[in-house]
Amino acid sequence: MTSSDRLDATFAALADPTRRAILARLASGEASVNELAEPFSMTQPAISKHLKVLERAGLISRGQDAQRRPRRMEAKPFADAAEWLEKHRRIWEANFQRLDALLDQLKFNESKPKAKKKAGPKH
Amino acid sequence: MTSSDRLDATFAALADPTRRAILARLASGEASVNELAEPFSMTQPAISKHLKVLERAGLISRGQDAQRRPRRMEAKPFADAAEWLEKHRRIWEANFQRLDALLDQLKFNESKPKAKKKAGPKH
Numbered sequence: 001m002t003s004s005d006r007l008d009a010t011f012a013a014l015a016d017p018t019r020r021a022i023l024a025r026l027a028s029g030e031a032s033v034n035e036l037a038e039p040f041s042m043t044q045p046a047i048s049k050h051l052k053v054l055e056r057a058g059l060i061s062r063g064q065d066a067q068r069r070p071r072r073m074e075a076k077p078f079a080d081a082a083e084w085l086e087k088h089r090r091i092w093e094a095n096f097q098r099l100d101a102l103l104d105q106l107k108f109n110e111s112k113p114k115a116k117k118k119a120g121p122k123h
Numbered sequence: 124m125t126s127s128d129r130l131d132a133t134f135a136a137l138a139d140p141t142r143r144a145i146l147a148r149l150a151s152g153e154a155s156v157n158e159l160a161e162p163f164s165m166t167q168p169a170i171s172k173h174l175k176v177l178e179r180a181g182l183i184s185r186g187q188d189a190q191r192r193p194r195r196m197e198a199k200p201f202a203d204a205a206e207w208l209e210k211h212r213r214i215w216e217a218n219f220q221r222l223d224a225l226l227d228q229l230k231f232n233e234s235k236p237k238a239k240k241k242a243g244p245k246h
Contacts (some may be wrong), residue, residue, distance in 0.1 A: 007137075008139065009138075011135070012134070015133075015135035024214075073211075079208075082209050088196075089198050093198065095150065095151050
């Protein structure tokens, strides 16, 4: 997967309220599929489908306990997605501030009384 | 739209490389549809479709020039999405560090020579 493919998968996986709630739960510690299904009053297969999407996107992985097969959150894709957003927000902000300063300068120039041209010798 | 609906729309809109490239372009200043279509060698209708998705998600808006109808980036959904990601990454990190400290403590306890029980009077 290229880093662009990974961002596609990460953002697509995040575009669902149940999947975000699952991630919010896993942020504070690993949990089994049953534990994850409980608060959502969803069937296990429905939850498993969401978990597959999250797993394919690399946002979660499986813990070591072979019987409980707990899911846990992986922080790297969170950091990568946040970095993409922050980078472009910063570029936008820098550009915005430049425009703002330019507008202030234009206003300042307009408000100044116009300097009269020195009357030079006519040729 | 609830804030959860807005996050759905934002993340879904971001899950596409062309739309991310359009946003990256708009981060450094507004641009007309023609200007946006150029680097992608895409037809105008194809670009317009992507722009509609971005517009519905509130990630872009239309500038004031009625003829060029330039599109410009809106920073708020970027900030909201990044905030969601960062919040849960921080919760995860705090939890991770707590676990790490716990493991260290367990290792430390194991490596300590076991204190012998004081021989008390037998009853």
